[in-house]
Amino acid sequence: DGGITQSPKYLFRKEGQNVTLSCEQNLNHDAMYWYRQDPGQGLRLIYYSQIVNDFQKGDIAEGYSVSREKKESFPLTVTSAQKNPTAFYLCASSMGQGDGYTFGSGTRLTVV
Amino acid sequence: RKEVEQDPGPFNVPEGATVAFNCTYSNSASQSFFWYRQDCRKEPKLLMSVYSSGNEDGRFTAQLNRASQYISLLIRDSKLSDSATYLCVVNSNYQLIWGAGTKLIIKP
Numbered sequence: 592d593g594g595i596t597q598s599p600k601y602l603f604r605k606e607g608q609n610v611t612l613s614c615e616q617n618l619n620h621d622a623m624y625w626y627r628q629d630p631g632q633g634l635r636l637i638y639y640s641q642i643v644n645d646f647q648k649g650d651i652a653e654g655y656s657v658s659r660e661k662k663e664s665f666p667l668t669v670t671s672a673q674k675n676p677t678a679f680y681l682c683a684s685s686m687g688q689g690d691g692y693t694f695g696s697g698t699r700l701t702v703v
Numbered sequence: 704r705k706e707v708e709q710d711p712g713p714f715n716v717p718e719g720a721t722v723a724f725n726c727t728y729s730n731s732a733s734q735s736f737f738w739y740r741q742d743c744r745k746e747p748k749l750l751m752s753v754y755s756s757g758n759e760d761g762r763f764t765a766q767l768n769r770a771s772q773y774i775s776l777l778i779r780d781s782k783l784s785d786s787a788t789y790l791c792v793v794n795s796n797y798q799l800i801w802g803a804g805t806k807l808i809i810k811p
Contacts, residue, residue: 633801693749697745
């Protein structure tokens with residue numbers, strides 16, 4: 592079955608540490624996205640990529656970095672520059688920009 | 704004003720009742736619209752797209768009112784399993800803009 596897989600499900604980060612969240616899809620989707628969700632707020636776009644080797648900043652890109660070396664993979668690194676990283680991170684993909692999205696099951700990141 | 708606004712709720716509704724909620728959007732040039740459902744601590748899942756002519760999927764009906772810039776979701780004969788947060792999503796300039804969601808609680 593095609594789908595989108597995020598790992599790990601839970602992640603704990605120490606102050607000053609970089610961590611990388613994995614996102615893999617086998618839906619043959621061109622576009623991939625990273626969102627952050629905080630309680631009581633809508634999803635906020637961190638980065639998106641419409642094609643391999645190309646990506647764009649979203650609304651809250653500061654303190655995050657991404658790569659898109661393969662169509663199937665879009666990892667997100669949360670750097671030490673992100674001052675409030677505790678959140679639920681969701682990766683999504685779509686056939687094209689603006690189409691309905693398929694989401695991964697998310698990663699809960701907590702700073703300890 | 705937020706680009707996409709929803710009443711956060713919660714809407715507490717008895718099982719079997721009909722419930723409706725709206726979502727307003729600010730960009731009159733928005734091209735497409737969706738409703739997603741999100742269960743507690745889970746990822747959002749596409750419930751239905753919203754078409755200009757309105758559309759129905761079983762107990763769920765979605766409507767678009769471009770003149771007043773809102774979309775609506777109607778759930779008939781509500782089930783306990785309908786309890787969730789419903790997210791309104793608007794395609795604006797080829798970016799999906801997400802509402803914060805409306806929480807629905809169906810009570811037995």
